[in-house]
Amino acid sequence: MATPTQRSYSTKGAVRRGNAPSVTGIPLVDRLIHVHPVTTVAMFTPVAAAAAALSVGRTGGWALAAWALAGYVTWTLSEYWGHRIVLHYEPERGFGAKLHYVLHGIHHDYPQDMRRSILSPLLSIPMVAATLYISTGLLDVPPVFGTGYVVxxxxxxLFHLYLHHGRPKNRLLRTLREYHMRHHFRDDTRGFGISAPYWDELFGTSIARTPKAGQPAGAASGGA
Structure with a gap:
């Protein structure tokens, strides 16, 4: 059984209402670790636009569209596996446990905190930078691949933010919101695709269907 220290850095801790306290004790540093949604949009929109502009004339329009789509699909896989492997890797103690709490555990503890619903720049900047470097620098594909990834x-x-703070009227969006809330409040070892939940179906981690009475939560989705 986890000790109190371990449990304080676990996504399975008690859910708290309102905004989370500073994770560092230094407000300025905390604002750099957990940013406002507008800040994220302002940071990455120029990157996507620049990558698209640098791709003009490199190949035909349909080919550029295909590379952008490939970048988008690559992002959805990053979303799924990053959420499953990185954000839900939970060391029991030490620096790793604290880092996990800063990057994702605090979001599970304070799911209504808007700043904690946005991926921390500690992850988003390295992910985007590495993708642009590998795709355009090493593989020499058109930069519009990065546009698709960043978009x-x-x-x-923004979709994740809306699922936590919006009140969707559309049936599909209500279903996706319920799906994500199951990840938070039923079983955080399943349901890792947020904007792309179809990867959960493919990789066997779906919690889209409600289990029957007396049936384990994972059983309705075909097991882990």
């Missing part, structure tokens, strides 16, 4: 990331961040 996918921004769509994910």
């Amino acid at each position: 996918g990331y921004l769509a994910y961040d």
